[in-house]
Amino acid sequence: MELHELTIKQASEKLARKEISSVELTQAHLSRIKQLEPKLHAFLYVAEREALDGAKRADQLIAEDENFLLTGIPYAVKDNILVSGMKTTAASKILENFVAPYEATVIKRLGGIGSVVLGKTNLDEFALGSSTENSAFGPTFNPYDTTKVPGGSSGGSAAAVASGEAIFALGTDTGGSIRQPASFCGVVGLKPTFGRVSRYGLVGIGSSLDQAGVLGKTVEDAFLVLQQMAGKDESDSTCLPKELPDYSKFLDRGVKGLKVGLPKEYFAEGIEPEVKKLVEAAAKKLQEQGAEISEMSMSNASLPLATYHLILPVEISSNLSRYDGIRYGLSAAGENLSEVYYKSRSSGFGSESKRRIMIGTYASSAGYFDAYYKKAKQVQTLIKQEFIDAFTKYDLLLTPTTPTTAFSIGEKAADPLAMYLADILTVAANISGVPAISIPAGLSQGLPVGVQLIAAHFREEILLQAGHALEKALNFKLEPNL
Amino acid sequence: MPISIEEVERIAKLARLSFGSEEKIKLQKELSAILDYVDQLKKVETKSAVALSEGGEDPDSINLMRDDFASSVLPPEELLKIAPDTESGFYKVKSVLE
Numbered sequence: 346m347e348l349h350e351l352t353i354k355q356a357s358e359k360l361a362r363k364e365i366s367s368v369e370l371t372q373a374h375l376s377r378i379k380q381l382e383p384k385l386h387a388f389l390y391v392a393e394r395e396a397l398d399g400a401k402r403a404d405q406l407i408a409e410d411e412n413f414l415l416t417g418i419p420y421a422v423k424d425n426i427l428v429s430g431m432k433t434t435a436a437s438k439i440l441e442n443f444v445a446p447y448e449a450t451v452i453k454r455l456g457g458i459g460s461v462v463l464g465k466t467n468l469d470e471f472a473l474g475s476s477t478e479n480s481a482f483g484p485t486f487n488p489y490d491t492t493k494v495p496g497g498s499s500g501g502s503a504a505a506v507a508s509g510e511a512i513f514a515l516g517t518d519t520g521g522s523i524r525q526p527a528s529f530c531g532v533v534g535l536k537p538t539f540g541r542v543s544r545y546g547l548v549g550i551g552s553s554l555d556q557a558g559v560l561g562k563t564v565e566d567a568f569l570v571l572q573q574m575a576g577k578d579e580s581d582s583t584c585l586p587k588e589l590p591d592y593s594k595f596l597d598r599g600v601k602g603l604k605v606g607l608p609k610e611y612f613a614e615g616i617e618p619e620v621k622k623l624v625e626a627a628a629k630k631l632q633e634q635g636a637e638i639s640e641m642s643m644s645n646a647s648l649p650l651a652t653y654h655l656i657l658p659v660e661i662s663s664n665l666s667r668y669d670g671i672r673y674g675l676s677a678a679g680e681n682l683s684e685v686y687y688k689s690r691s692s693g694f695g696s697e698s699k700r701r702i703m704i705g706t707y708a709s710s711a712g713y714f715d716a717y718y719k720k721a722k723q724v725q726t727l728i729k730q731e732f733i734d735a736f737t738k739y740d741l742l743l744t745p746t747t748p749t750t751a752f753s754i755g756e757k758a759a760d761p762l763a764m765y766l767a768d769i770l771t772v773a774a775n776i777s778g779v780p781a782i783s784i785p786a787g788l789s790q791g792l793p794v795g796v797q798l799i800a801a802h803f804r805e806e807i808l809l810q811a812g813h814a815l816e817k818a819l820n821f822k823l824e825p826n827l
Numbered sequence: 828m829p830i831s832i833e834e835v836e837r838i839a840k841l842a843r844l845s846f847g848s849e850e851k852i853k854l855q856k857e858l859s860a861i862l863d864y865v866d867q868l869k870k871v872e873t874k875s876a877v878a879l880s881e882g883g884e885d886p887d888s889i890n891l892m893r894d895d896f897a898s899s900v901l902p903p904e905e906l907l908k909i910a911p912d913t914e915s916g917f918y919k920v921k922s923v924l925e
Contacts, residue, residue, distance in 0.1 A: 446905045580900075582891045651865045662842060669843070671920055676911035682921045686843040699844055703854060704861055706842040707830075717865070723873035730876075762860055 348373035349509035353418055353566040356512055360407055360417050367407070367417030371400040371461050374419045378463065378510045381827060386485050387495075387504040389424050390432055391464040403459035415573055416459035421511035423502050424465035425472050425548040426557065428452050431462070435548040436480035437470045439668050439675045439693030449546020450581065451515060451557050451574040463511050466501030470695045471550055471665065472522055474498050475767035478758050479697045486754070488530060488825035489792055493751040496526030496767075502560045503530035507825055513561040513570055519551045520653050521746075521771025523558045524783035528746035528795025531785045531823040533812070535559045535567040538803050539778035540585040542571070543578035551660040552583070554653075554775045564784060564812035568592045571805065587803050595806040600814045601635030603740045603807070610646035611744035611770055619789035624745045627786045627796040630818040631743070631811065641739065645731050648724055649773040654765060655708050655721035656776070661698075662705030668693060700761060729777040736779075736801035741811055744770055746783040746795035774799055782808045784815055785823050793823055829859040 348370055351359070359365045378391055396419060403417030422428055425435040427445035429452075434440045452462070469479035477485040477500025485500045487493040488508040495504040499516030503526035506514050516523040518536035527534025536558045544555055557574070561567040569592075577586040607628060612621055632638045670676035670689030677688035694702070708717035735742065747770060757764045774781040779802055783795040796815070800807040835851050835858065846854060903916065912919040 444909065446909060447901055579893055585889070586891070648868065648871065651868050654861060655865050655868070666843075670911060671918055672906070673909045673911075679921060682923050683843075685921055687845050690843050691845045694844070699846075700854070700857060700861075702842050702844065703835075703838050703858060707834075707838045707858070707862075710838065710841060716869070720868055720871075720873065721865075723876040724868050724871050726876040727871070727873065761857055762864060765861075765864075 367400040367403040421514040450543035469498040472498040496529035529751040531793030545580035606739035658705030750792035
């Protein structure tokens with residue numbers, strides 16, 4: 346097995362047994378990046394020097410037995426998460442030259458001095474999009490078919506993990522931005538409960554919806570990372586002091602007796618027949634392992650997307666108001682203060698960011714606030730309650746992650762609403778705050794299909810338990826032909 | 828309900844964004860389509876639902892407090908280093924009033 350094919354679990358064991366060094370492991374990934382980037386453009390910045398320095402320090406720690414599980418494991422970071430001293434652009438012209446002056450909590454927790462960050466991955470500008478085509482620095486291409494999008498907004502992270510450029514990658518998920526690209530690129534994508542992981546050091550867009558998570562090769566890997574980065578943080582008051590389970594205890598619990606609901610609305614019109622078939626086959630596999638599968642109904646299933654496209658733009662218009670050309674980021678020359686604002690913002694933001702700012706400004710402006718924003722927040726309560734009720738009867742819901750496999754580059758770029766519909770099956774988890782994971786279910790005409798598992802608030806361990814059992818039962822390894 | 832060009836201009840001013848006349852026409856179309864889509868929420872019965880932002884019952888929400896003491900996260904010099912323009916340890920901006 347080549348070094349770039351290793352999982353965290355395998356690489357970490359080899360490092361601990363000193364069969365390989367972190368420098369070797371890191372070099373293997375850096376050369377994989379050099380070889381594939383002309384084809385994929387998953388990275389906006391490759392941190393060769395920083396990664397090798399980190400690897401040397403990691404090898405030192407391992408030699409002194411001062412290492413922990415993720416020491417020396419090379420990984421990639423979505424470019425809307427701050428890594429101190431590295432540029433963080435959020436794929437926007439307005440942050441093109443912004444060097445992060447501090448470190449995001451998730452980065453701090455993943456290793457300190459022995460961590461190996463390979464670089465920063467591409468995304469839709471400010472994580473607004475479902476295809477990574479909205480990046481101000483050019484799109485990322487799907488490793489399975491470079492005429493297709495990798496999904497988004499964490500498209501660079503998904504492509505990097507799928508192609509073996511990184512062992513795992515961090516992403517953020519506000520409406521499906523981890524799970525949807527994971528599904529399109531055939532990797533695992535985990536969005537934790539809102540409040541499970543600190544948002545400190547993320548380029549914020551929807552402060553009530555954003556959540557950092559993991560794109561990995563296996564369910565187990567995703568949870569090895571979550572275990573390290575989750576938990577209370579003084580710097581983020583929405584990160585809750587809930588007890589963090591020892592996830593390793595749940596890995597092999599199996600699914601015997603687990604009640605799994607298949608919400609029929611998630612299998613209805615618009616789902617490609619082959620996607621439906623593979624997802625239903627995955628449900629069957631869980632049943633064979635002893636899970637109790639039954640069809641059920643989530644009658645509010647049509648509401649989350651519309652709710653999302655009011656709540657999020659309002660939060661965006663507020664969060665992106667900080668980019669005014671005064672304290673950091675792009676600053677355009679102007680005659681007076683007002684002109685500096687107008688010129689910096691108008692030349693710095695891309696068209697999707699502007700569209701969302703406009704919608705959010707409209708929906709929260711005087712006279713419209715109650716009809717739009719307040720109404721959406723009330724509907725959110727109904728959606729959340731329906732999930733809470735469902736999880737009194739079911740341990741888990743199982744759905745497709747996306748209605749289709751990866752679409753072609755350019756296919757939806759001219760129609761914002763068609764692009765928004767790519768998130769239709771993933772947004773509900775953000776609107777209600779529950780954790781969800783996308784796991785590869787197979788290939789349809791050469792393109793990956795993902796199955797989404799959703800659990801109750803703060804019950805990520807059930808996703809691990811069922812996800813790991815599902816992977817074992819499906820027993821295949823997806824690999825793009827690069 | 829389509830929104831007017833004047834509405835587009837009003838919102839753009841609030842958001843401190845400027846658009847050319849063609850961009851405004853395009854935005855008028857796109858914003859109207861998006862607002863049409865989200866208008867489906869108006870039909871949803873929400874009498875019983877209190878908005879989460881207005882004190883709605885949320886089993887997970889608790890107030891997180893910390894002791895009230897001053898702490899330094901980043902030295903001001905580090906933050907001023909990434910500013911477009913500074914003078915004597917302050918951000919420098921264009922005149923507000925003529």
